[in-house]
Amino acid sequence: MHQHEAEDCVRLVPIFQTLSDADITAIAKLVRDQTLKAGDFLFTEGTLADRLYILAHGQAKVTQSTAAGREQLLRVLGPGDFDGEGVLFTKGEHTTTATALTKLSVCTISQHDFQALLKNTPALALNVLNALGRRVVALEAKTTAQAVASVSERLANYLVETAGAIGKASFDLPLKKKDLAQYLGTTPETISRKLASFEAAGLIRQSGRQHIEVLDEDGLALQD
Amino acid sequence: MHQHEAEDCVRLVPIFQTLSDADITAIAKLVRDQTLKAGDFLFTEGTLADRLYILAHGQAKVTQSTAAGREQLLRVLGPGDFDGEGVLFTKGEHTTTATALTKLSVCTISQHDFQALLKNTPALALNVLNALGRRVVALEAKTTAQAVASVSERLANYLVETAGAIGKASFDLPLKKKDLAQYLGTTPETISRKLASFEAAGLIRQSGRQHIEVLDEDGLALQD
């Protein structure tokens, strides 16, 4: 059962997906898996980074905080996402904190084992390069948006993207407003106000705590 | 001479540095090198990304712009830095623009050749992973700083870092104020004012257009 969990986890992850069955079984043996409940930490800023974390089920958020104590949400991990690439280069400390948003299961591989894997499995190294490449592109886009776009723009854009990712115009926000605020680099109050004004403008409809219906995607796209 | 340039270029680059002489000579044969003058583009957003760019001499800036037309400076490339990792994964378009800041020479390798290199040289793949890992960490830090720190903080921090990187308290800014403003996510006017106020507070001394002397590093570090 445990073993089975581990193999599931390995099969789920894009960076392992193109590998042979034999490779996957071998990797599964190196994997340790654990279950966390919402609010638990996968790892925290400043601690030794010596394992790679792979999410099997559930969601987690990755944050970073400044001396001033404010926190920025960098990305949300879903099933198949991984983090902890501090492991990949010079052994060092985590520069971010990962917190479970839901009950979740996560698989980990030690730095040592993962580096050995990379050496023996060239295809894996390419897969990881691809994944990191995408991370860089996504982060660059986020940095740019943060710096040059207004909160309205960022929020409107987020709604359109999320609707697109989910595939329909009516959906539940995957994040609490507080987390969404951290993600967009603003405050819950401002999120509230902007959503209210979008609704007043007939661009969206809100109901319940988290439910949003996008009525006018084009209108949202041209929010200043 | 041309060949010599190429080999220089390959030797300069950290991702190639741990490789054997034989490998380096082989790689140098795949490299194409060119010279650009300040203001020229290495590549532009939206064009096909099919080469890896490695800076041999000079400096370049990497920027990204939004629909609204505003531009964000993501990073400055110096000798040995590389970019264009769009090449590394699914063939796609550049999501950023790179512009020469000075006269510079750059070496490029085609996607095809680079992927072949990666397959045949496992050590190279690891080096590239390390470099990308560092890029991710740096970008995460930049995103966080952008979102939660004031302009004063970001500017003060930039001055301290730059002084540290150069190794002395008195140095020339490597960037025009306009570019520095784009990098820090603000405007040239604000940079001017903040520098003036740092000088008034006795934290720095300015002379000429670009010259800065850091007088009180600790004082800068605790700018709000």
Add this chain to the structure above:
DNA sequence: GGTATAACTTGATCTGCGTCAAGTTGGCGG
């Protein structure tokens, strides 16, 4: 070495959004 021009400075004004504070609501545990 003078002068044209981009780079920068300084000032005045305006505004988005953060902050603090005081409600209000939804949903879950008992």
Add this chain to the structure above:
DNA sequence: CCGCCAACTTGACGCAGATCAAGTTATACC
């Protein structure tokens, strides 16, 4: 089904920093 509490909303206010405008240097080029 009720009451409690975190999550959210709404309002009032202030300020960092953007913007617009009008000088004031530097530096590069003839």
